[in-house]
Amino acid sequence: xxxxxxxxxxxxxxxxxxYNYNIIEFSESTRTAEEAATRVGCExxxxxxx
Numbered sequence: 363x364x365x366x367x368x369x370x371x372x373x374x375x376x377x378x379x380x381y382n383y384n385i386i387e388f389s390e391s392t393r394t395a396e397e398a399a400t401r402v403g404c405e406x407x408x409x410x411x412x
Contacts (some may be wrong), residue, residue, distance in 0.1 A: 365373060365387055373385045392398040399406045 365385055368404070369385045369387050375384050376385070386402075388401045390401060391399070392401050395406045
């Protein structure tokens with residue numbers, strides 16, 4: 363799955379700054395912490411530790 367143009371810009375900026383993170387886009391909403399946690403399969407408090 364390819365990233366949208368905005369996500370590609372953010373991914374490029376992260377790469378240029380030397381960060382080893384990968385942007386993931388979901389077709390379902392991730393607007394809230396609960397929704398994001400559900401999409402990645404963890405508890406809300408664990409999101410920042412992934």
